[in-house]
Amino acid sequence: MAIASSSLTHPDRFASRHLGPDPDEVRDMLKVVGYGSLDAFIDAVIPEDIRLRKPLNLPGARSEREALAVLRALAAKNQVFRSYIGMGYADCITPPVVLRNVLENPGWYTAYTPYQAEIAQGRLEALLNYQTMVSDLTGLEVANASLLDEGTAAAEAMHLTAAATNHDGPGTYWIDIGCHPQTIAVVRTRAEAVGIQVTVADPKSFTFKPGTIGCLVQYPGTEGDIQDFRSLAEKAHGAGALVSAATDLLALTLLTPPGEWGADIAVGNSQRFGVPLGYGGPHAAFFATKDAFKRHLPGRIIGVSKDRAGRPGLRMALQTREQHIRREKATSNVCTAQVLLAVTASMYAVYHGPEGIKKIAERVHGLTAILAEGARRLGYKIGHAAFFDTIVIEGDEAKIKEVVAGAKRRRINLRPLGATRVGVALDETVGLEDVEDLAQVLALGKPLPFKLDDLIAAAKSAIPQGLIRTSPYLTHPVFHRHRSETEMLRYLKQLEDRDLSLTSAMIPLGSCTMKLNATTEMIPVTWPEFGRIHPFAPRDQAQGYTDLFRQLEEWLAEITGFSRVSLQPNAGSQGEFAGLLVIRAYHRAHGQSHRTTCLIPQSAHGTNPASAVLAGMNVVVVKTDAQGNIDVADLTAKAEEHKDTLAALMVTYPSTHGVFEASIREICKIVHAQGGQVYMDGANMNAQVGLCRPGDFGADVCHLNLHKTFCIPHGGGGPGMGPIGVAAHLANHLPDHPVVPLGVSESCGTISAGPWGSPSILPISWAYIAMMGKEDLPEATKLAMLSANYIARRLAGHYDLLYAGKNGLIAHECILDTRPFKQSAGVEVEDIAKRIIDYGFHPPTVSFPVAGTLMVEPTESEPKVELDRFCDALIAIRNEIREIERGEADREDNLLTNSPHPLADLLADEWKHPYSRERAAFPSAATRAHKVWPTVSRIDGAYGDRNLVCTCPPIESYATVG
């Protein structure tokens, strides 16, 4: 028999692994939806006038093995130097048990934000540990469960300050000149957008006049110096102003915490607690403040509440602070957090405990003191007498030049600080041998005139007497119980098992795109060549990253139809903010700085109006018609009414209602005609890739959620990435960076602490695009829409579809109207969502974008058998509702109102409900084979919000189970 040449390529194709339904199943699904071919179906979904009728200009699909080989080659072009640059980033050691079982574990990284608390108690506990750690170390009462980076956290501190001090007008704000330069740039950008006047100066010169809302100081400073800010805090408070401190958790094990010297807010980066540098991220920033300001706290807060049986249960607290509820009245637009990295940092603390962390801090400080002593003996001056882990070495110009060159020869990066000074920041990975290396660099090739032992004997602590920490921290038992790896491993597994992730079942969250996060995409993330690069390392050491950024930017530009892409924004919210600032910069450059009106449809995600306000715009709401589409007549009228000040329209496409609006081209034209720009929210890009492009049908800017469409896992609530694409006329206004200039001529400012946001997760999106290629990317889009329509069709007759586009079809997600059941059976949307948990699934999105409804997004990655299992579950639940409607089940005490059912209730001696335990526990055959059990019954949201507790409660409270 002849050998066919086609048989010589490896049969494994990534697309067939990424896509759930196989070709036979696709045919079956098309039959249900009523179309003869996938192409005929797509033609019926997407308006003809926006279709892309040519293949994407991208490389062909690569196999998993090939993609990994290319990534290996890119990684090899990055050089891992010892980076002693500091500036808020420190190399560290991720405990391997945490690396493998959290960071590299899909049980943790594929979960979603813990909105469904009953199947999220594991990561909620990990995040409560994080908050407790931050609260203890900063000496402040309440902490959140992470922000995006130190720069944006500092900007949030300024916004909280403005909201809490409640001045007339935007006010003025001081920034310590000793703050990290990227922090200053991010805060400045945010301040300018809302009109707050910022002055950067030495804190000794801060004055607090009426209208001064507060100040930001760095503790220890960017050059390592430790200052006593007690009198500054007194002065500020005397004038009604607030003090924020950007700080370092490791330093705070030895230093008087900001909360004890009078700071109102503390922010910083928790990266050095076991999270790889990753050339800038992702890392979890922390934010802590006083109890008095808890209602202004940005981001997500985990709080302790109780379930129906009185057992303690955790949940996200005070959600009314958040942008998704408060919309244009929000003081923060932050949405995605950095959960995976916050969990990693918290587990570092759990594993090492207070003694371990303190010893790490003392060791780093000791080595720094030894280095300082050595530098002095070699004739250098030490810039600041008081320091923790960072010193400035001063000498004459020729000497310093030689020091920098000598360091480079030894593959060491120092921080250049002008001609006569150089900064050295040590970290957990540094040993005595490294200090000796540094001493030799300082000796400029001459033999060392001292023995290291002499230095050790002579070195003294450089922490000022008055700022030595005396208060205890991490006293809760959770930080004392997991010293052996066996205990740690089991603790991590125990928490993981409480949570539902993609490893167990479909997570059909509308608007969230919970698709496959393929293993091959994830593998490079923790390679040292990607993980151990300092964000401010010389660029020639990161050639692999540079190549990867360039390719990814080009590919994303091609996919969106735009001219340029900025990878800087760290999340969708930051992309929105960046995109709007780009638009403002564009108008300003054209003498149109008065253009500040932003039109936003009623149906928009709450983050849109919040971002617009933070970008200094005024929000004007555009109506939505009965079909859920933008009311074009109202848009026309509002655009006309505001034509003199129109800056932008923010529009999500396909709409937040999951529909391709036929009039999108017209909508863009109307806005352009009145001088506005069109900002497209790319949250729903998964319905467009390869089939239509925002840049082609009228958008000027668009952000992409790489953690939705491009496979970065949700990490249990972050990391995310929100790069923006822009049309050519906006390219000059993209974000820039003060430390790593990006060559943008009229930049809108600095959006993130890192020049490229969170680089170490970009290989994920790169690998996805590389492995799908131009052939298979459009397939993913088509199957995402087929799956959504298949679900809608299968549920017809059971649930009403709230909105549909032309031909009765939807895009990639559907809204099920569950509101009628309140009247017919006393069943609320919440009851249905919680009952879905009993069936082993994560519920769809609840009450967004329409209150009282469910929004389902299956993605292309779910196999047909799982789609059917999910539809069967929803139909079975509908039948349970029918039992109530017919009076066969009790209206108050039924399978839905009591859901979810945890084992503790199902197996209790007493069972008082009118239905059987079996029906409650095993409502479907599939649940007998496998399901994730809720560990608590329904959690009382109101109790937790009325009695806010957001640090680990005393252990006894777990014993008093009701």
Next chain:
Amino acid sequence: MANVPADLSYTAEHEYVKTTGDGSVVQIGITDYAQGELGDVVYVDLPKAGATFAKGAVFGTIEAVKAVSDLYCPVAGTVVESNGALEQDPAAVNREPYGGGWMIKLKVKDQAELKGLLNAAAYEKQIGK
């Protein structure tokens, strides 16, 4: 069904106005219908005594677990007292919106404005009762 007492006045934004013994001072809160729509109230942010508000101005905010709403001043006036008990017991708004769940007592600037408020029948009609 929501309770709409006949002897109170109302706004379209679901505040009620109750006259007190002192003819120039009225008690203001949110209606039974409004508390039902909001769900479990967890926090009420109220102004201090002495604050003055125009008719229709925002005098505070009310937060439930998943909703937050502004409170609008039904008539212009000066706050003479706000209900401090709500700080400890915001649930009083749910339990007894017209009693212990009251929010502010307001010295009315212009009595004529009171006449512009909705009566019980008109408010009932508005909430579709």
